[in-house]
Amino acid sequence: MEQHDHSYKDKKVISIGIVSELTGLSLRQIRYYEERRLISPQRTTRGTRKYSFSDVERLMEIANKREDGVQTNEILKEMRKKEMRSNPDYRKKMLEGQLNAQFHFRNKK
Amino acid sequence: MEQHDHSYKDKKVISIGIVSELTGLSLRQIRYYEERRLISPQRTTRGTRKYSFSDVERLMEIANKREDGVQTNEILKEMRKKEMRSNPDYRKKMLEGQLNAQFHFRNKK
DNA sequence: CGTGTAAGGAATTCTGACACG
């Protein structure tokens, strides 16, 4: 589950109040985006939310899209696509897919 | 006053409770090291302390030295030396100093 | 759908001080 371990960027250590200051979003908005599964903070033992710098960046992207009128549902889809694209497994499959396409194309011709 | 700006490492965003968990130090200890000027967290508008990952690393160094019985006073001196060494201005002067030393050495011989 | 807000409780943080040594 861990990648670099020394990547400060992904350490969940920021409380929601600071995230709010950093992003300009209200606490309500930040919690709502979690409900819609756009972000997933960690919880401390007693249940307070902790965010990483990655989460903060993600929230700023979300804020931009929301400003453009994009619904959370759409934002979720877009983000899933993006994540897929950066997934090595998916890349491999895409490559195979492309080769197959070329193959079919040649045969059709 | 800023270096990279994109250096998450130096952004003061972590509350003292999290720092305590991260370092294993008590709140009392963390505040005391601040009193002794070993660290300098930022304050939010209402006065709560905010630390960076750099601060956390520094605190871990402090913890190690304290375990070895080094007094805060000594730790402060050591850290100042270290900072001097990594200060470009100081480097320049040291270089000049060395050259001078060589010069004197030659003349003496 | 996305966000504001009032509500009540629980957990956090702050400071200054006394204690021990």
Added chain:
DNA sequence: CGTGTAAGGAATTCTGACACG
């Protein structure tokens, strides 16, 4: 000197709900 602790107050965060639209 370095750290623990009890004390009282202020600020933070949490959840579930009602409101508007």
